[in-house]
Amino acid sequence: ISYSLQQVLPQDGSDVFGIERKSGEIRLRGDVDFEDVGLYRLQVDASDEGNPPLSGHCKVVVEVLDVND
Numbered sequence: 001i002s003y004s005l006q007q008v009l010p011q012d013g014s015d016v017f018g019i020e021r022k023s024g025e026i027r028l029r030g031d032v033d034f035e036d037v038g039l040y041r042l043q044v045d046a047s048d049e050g051n052p053p054l055s056g057h058c059k060v061v062v063e064v065l066d067v068n069d
Contacts, residue, residue, distance in 0.1 A: 002049075003046050009042075
């Protein structure tokens with residue numbers, strides 16, 4: 001199975017998150033700041049290498065909490 005991020009909202013969040021294609025593990029690639037964006041919505045797609053290939057998707061919601069105070 002191969003995983004990919006298809007959509008990240010807000011748009012500037014696509015530089016913040018990355019996904020491991022084989023495991024589907026989502027990681028931060030940049031900094032998040034509660035004052036800038038409090039909520040991210042990511043669409044993750046998964047597809048296999050069957051014949052015919054099958055695919056599915058899910059929505060991941062990331063809420064940023066202000067814990068630096």
